[in-house]
Amino acid sequence: MTVTLHEGVRVRGLSRSFGDRTVLDRVDLDIAPGEFVALLGASGSGKSTLLRALGGLDPQAGGDLGLPDRKAVVYQEHRLLPWARVWKNVVLGVKGPDLKARAVAALTEVGLKDRAEAWPLTLSGGESQRVALARALVRTPQLLLLDEPFGALDALTRMKAQELVADLWAEHRPAVLLVTHDVEEALLLADRALLLADGRLAEEITVDLPRPRALDHPDFVALRRRLLSGLGVEKENR
Numbered sequence: 001m002t003v004t005l006h007e008g009v010r011v012r013g014l015s016r017s018f019g020d021r022t023v024l025d026r027v028d029l030d031i032a033p034g035e036f037v038a039l040l041g042a043s044g045s046g047k048s049t050l051l052r053a054l055g056g057l058d059p060q061a062g063g064d065l066g067l068p069d070r071k072a073v074v075y076q077e078h079r080l081l082p083w084a085r086v087w088k089n090v091v092l093g094v095k096g097p098d099l100k101a102r103a104v105a106a107l108t109e110v111g112l113k114d115r116a117e118a119w120p121l122t123l124s125g126g127e128s129q130r131v132a133l134a135r136a137l138v139r140t141p142q143l144l145l146l147d148e149p150f151g152a153l154d155a156l157t158r159m160k161a162q163e164l165v166a167d168l169w170a171e172h173r174p175a176v177l178l179v180t181h182d183v184e185e186a187l188l189l190a191d192r193a194l195l196l197a198d199g200r201l202a203e204e205i206t207v208d209l210p211r212p213r214a215l216d217h218p219d220f221v222a223l224r225r226r227l228l229s230g231l232g233v234e235k236e237n238r
């Protein structure tokens with residue numbers, strides 16, 4: 001694997017095997033600076049493996065990776081450390097002056113300014129994920145990697161979190177790769193949706209809909225059907 005600096009993402013021939021099982025098979029992927037891309041695929045198709053490689057977190061992957069310097073990842077589980085106050089969690093590992101002020105600024109952006117001094121165990125699941133978003137924001141990422149960040153939230157909290165991500169993305173415009181199982185989430189947020197199957201990017205759907213997006217817009221419904229069919233779900237009522 002070679003990693004070079006790039007403004008957005010420019011991946012060529014990304015491959016990854018575990019034993020004799022090839023999970024990623026010479027994947028090419030471009031994400032322009034500021035572009036929001038969603039990645040869908042069946043369970044076990046290699047979405048998280050691809051995301052990990054883009055985080056520069058998988059030295060055993062093969063291929064040429066052009067990646068920006070500043071990357072941040074948000075996972076399905078918040079990964080907050082219980083023994084550090086919320087604001088400290090946000091800036092853990094960050095260097096430089098005014099760390100507390102930077103943490104509070106990021107927490108303000110996710111609507112949690114007043115929880116800066118709280119302990120992580122006193123937060124709800126949705127709040128914890130917002131802290132995880134603040135922890136990403138404070139790093140001013142050029143590439144934001146989201147690995148099913150709202151997968152464990154209830155439907156209403158998830159919708160609010162999606163709105164928050166849409167707002168934060170519009171404000172800061174990082175390139176985003178969002179791994180999700182949720183077709184509607186992909187279509188609400190992304191410029192492009194990619195389908196991963198058999199180790200390759202099997203399909204690409206451009207989501208050319210004005211924002212904010214409405215679930216009941218006929219073009220939205222048509223794209224939803226197309227994506228579901230790409231995922232092998234044909235039933236109309238799903």
Ligand SMILES: Nc1ncnc2c1ncn2[C@@H]1O[C@H](COP(=O)(O)OP(=O)(O)OP(=O)(O)O)[C@@H](O)[C@H]1O
Nearest residue numbers: 018019023041042043044045046047048049050181
């Ligand atoms: N460290 C590892 N060692 C062995 N096999 C692995 C490892 N990491 C992933 N795999 C295998 O690679 C395949 C792809 O895993 P990955 O987690 O990338 O899939 P995914 O598409 O993100 O799945 P899901 O949607 O269920 O989260 C799976 O078959 C998994 O078992």
